[in-house]
Amino acid sequence: MNERDIALIRAARSGSTEAFTVIVKNYKNFVYRIILTTLQSRQDAEDVSQEVFIKAYRSLPKLRDEQTFPSWLAQIATRTALDWVQSKHKNQTVELDSERFVTQDVQSGMNARLDLEQALRQLSVEHRLVTVLRAVHGFDYEEIARILDIPIGTVRSRLHNARMHLRQLLQDERGDKS
Incomplete structure (x- = not known):
């Protein structure tokens, strides 16, 4: 975070709606991507994003x-998205910008990206969420634990299991079955 963001947050906490409008503008894509990871519906992610910023404003x-x-x-976004999933029971498909997640198991190119997105769709919401919070958004284990309100050991376990599952799915997709 830079000093400008901190000043905006302080101003918004003091009641400046203009400052909060700038915060929303600066963080809308961040929130949207987190929610899209969970909901896997662009329309629902847009709706929930608005709800997240309303909650954030009230909780500031x-x-x-x-x-x-x-x-x-991110914690507000994640919890709001999970609440939405529980209340709506939506079917899930994923549309992620996963370029930053590309691992040593994935070769470069469009097919690899599509394979990764398809593999991510097959993960449970819990595994997909920790994977994206870590790989795409760069949160450390402690931050993920705080965001999801789970023990750090659970974060480590879910990430390990998700990586193993992704590795297997990607190997199967390429026909590298061992």
Whole structure:
């Protein structure tokens, strides 16, 4: 976070709707990608994103440290998206910009990206969410644990299991069955 973001957050906490509007503009894609990972529907992700920013605005006075704003906002986004899934029971398909997730198991090129997206669709919501929070958004294990309100050991376990499952799915997709 830079000083400008911190100043915007402080101004928004003091009641500046203009500052909060700038925050929304700066973080809307971040929130949208987190929600899309869970909901896998662009329309639902747009609706839930609006709900997230309403909740964030109302909860802003409770934010203890401006430096933690991104993980705090991610936590609101994740919980709101999971609540939406529980209440709506939507069918799931994933559309991720997964280029940053490309691992040593995946060769470069469009086919590899499509294979990765298809493999991510096959993960459970819990495994997909920790994978994307870590690989795409760059949160560390402690931040992911805080965002999802789960023990750090559970984060490690889910990430390990997700990676193993992805590796197997990607090998199967390429015909590298061992």
